[in-house]
Amino acid sequence: MPTFEWRRGVIKVGSAxxxxxGEGCRTEHLLALAQFINASRRQGKELLLVxxxxxxxxxxxxPPIGKVTLAEKQAMAAVGQTxxxxxxxxxxxxxxxxxxxxxxxxxxxxxxxxxxxTIRELLSHGILPIINENDSVATEELKFGDNDNLGALVALVxxxxxxxxxxxxxxxxxxxxxxxxxxxxxxxVEKVDQQIMQLAGGRGSAVGTGGMLxxxxxxxxxxxxxxxxxxxxxxxxxxxxxxxxxHVPGTLFEPGLSLxxxxxxxxxxxxxxxxxVTVDDGARQxxxxxxASLLPVGVKAVSGDFAAGDAIEIWxxxxxxxxxxxxxxxxxxxxxxGLKSTQIEAxxxxxxxxxxxxxxxxxxx
Numbered sequence: 001m002p003t004f005e006w007r008r009g010v011i012k013v014g015s016a017x018x019x020x021x022g023e024g025c026r027t028e029h030l031l032a033l034a035q036f037i038n039a040s041r042r043q044g045k046e047l048l049l050v051x052x053x054x055x056x057x058x059x060x061x062x063p064p065i066g067k068v069t070l071a072e073k074q075a076m077a078a079v080g081q082t083x084x085x086x087x088x089x090x091x092x093x094x095x096x097x098x099x100x101x102x103x104x105x106x107x108x109x110x111x112x113x114x115x116x117x118t119i120r121e122l123l124s125h126g127i128l129p130i131i132n133e134n135d136s137v138a139t140e141e142l143k144f145g146d147n148d149n150l151g152a153l154v155a156l157v158x159x160x161x162x163x164x165x166x167x168x169x170x171x172x173x174x175x176x177x178x179x180x181x182x183x184x185x186x187x188x189v190e191k192v193d194q195q196i197m198q199l200a201g202g203r204g205s206a207v208g209t210g211g212m213l214x215x216x217x218x219x220x221x222x223x224x225x226x227x228x229x230x231x232x233x234x235x236x237x238x239x240x241x242x243x244x245x246x247h248v249p250g251t252l253f254e255p256g257l258s259l260x261x262x263x264x265x266x267x268x269x270x271x272x273x274x275x276x277v278t279v280d281d282g283a284r285q286x287x288x289x290x291x292a293s294l295l296p297v298g299v300k301a302v303s304g305d306f307a308a309g310d311a312i313e314i315w316x317x318x319x320x321x322x323x324x325x326x327x328x329x330x331x332x333x334x335x336x337x338g339l340k341s342t343q344i345e346a347x348x349x350x351x352x353x354x355x356x357x358x359x360x361x362x363x364x365x
Contacts, residue, residue, distance in 0.1 A: 106153055168235055
C-alpha cells in the first residue's frame with residue numbers, strides 16, 4: 001500500500017462533531033483529531049483548522065425557540081465563537097489563533113493578501129490557525145452551509161497540499177450506505193465529474209448545513225488548484241490512527257495537477273503581468289539557487305503601474321527569471337528598492353513586508 005504523503009494540510013471539522021446534540025461544545029469526538037494534530041506537528045508538518053459549530057456552540061445561551069431566524073443564528077454565532085475557541089484551546093499544548101473570514105475577504109485583493117500574510121506568520125511561529133466563516137455577519141454561509149468550500153479556499157490561500165474533510169461517514173460510496181447495505185466505499189477518485197457529483201445524495205446532518213455535495217464541490221475546487229482532498233470519518237479514532245501510519249482511511253480525491261504545476265499554470269497563463277522589476281546578481285542567485293523570496297534589497301529598478309497582489313515579471317539584465325505576485329504597489333516598491341529590511345519602515349512610514357515577492361507566490365521561468 002503506497003504511503004499517503006502531505007506537508008501542509010487544512011482540516012475541516014463540521015458542527016456535528018463539535019455539538020453532537022445540536023448545542024454546546026463537546027470534546028469526545030475531537031480527542032483523536034487533536035492527538036493527530038499534535039503528532040503531525042511533532043513530525044514537522046503544518047496544519048490549519050477550519051471549524052464549524054459556532055451557532056450550535058452558542059445555542060444554549062438562548063431560551064428554547066422554535067424556528068430560528070437569521071438574526072438569532074447570528075447572535076448565537078457571536079456567543080458560540082468564544083466557546084468554540086476555548087474548547088479547541090484546551091485540546092492543545094501550543095498556541096492557537098482565531099481567524100474569522102467572509103467570502104468578501106477572499107474577493108478583496110488587499111484583505112486576501114493580509115489573510116495570507118497572517119497565516120504565514122502564524123505557521124512560522126508554530127501557532128495553529130483556527131478559521132471559521134464570520135457567522136455573525138456572513139449570511140451566505142448560514143443559508144447554504146459553505147464551510148466545506150471555505151476549507152478549499154483556505155487551503156488555496158495557505159498554499160496547502162492537502163484538504164482533510166471530516167464527516168460522519170467513512171467517505172464517498174457508490175450508493176447511499178444508509179439505504180443500500182451493499183454500497184462500496186470509493187478509496188480513490190481521479191476526477192470530480194458529473195457522475196461523481198450524482199453520488200452526493202441529499203443534505204447533511206440536522207446540526208450542520210452542508211452535506212456530501214458541498215464536500216465534493218470543495219474537493220473539485222481544491223483539485224483544480226493542485227490540492228488533494230481526503231474525506232474521512234471524523235467520529236472514528238481509527239481514521240486518525242490510520243492517517244498517522246500514512247494510510248488513507250476514507251476517500252482520496254486526487255488533484256488534476258501537482259500543487260506546483262497548478263500554481264505555475266495559474267501564474268503563467270491566468271494572470272497578466274502589470275509591471276516588472278530588475279534585480280541584482282545576489283537576488284538572481286538567491287532565486288535560482290536557493291528558491292528564496294525576492295527581497296527589496298535585491299531590486300534595482302521598478303517599472304509599470306501595479307497594485308499589491310498584481311503579477312509582475314522579475315528580470316536580471318535581459319533574462320526573464322520569474323513571475324510572481326508583488327507584496328507592494330509600484331510606488332512603494334520604488335521607495336524600498338535597494339533597502340535592507342531594517343530600513344523599510346523608515347522609508348514607508350509603516351512596517352512593510354519583508355519580501356517584495358514571497359517565494360510561495362512566484363514561479364521560475
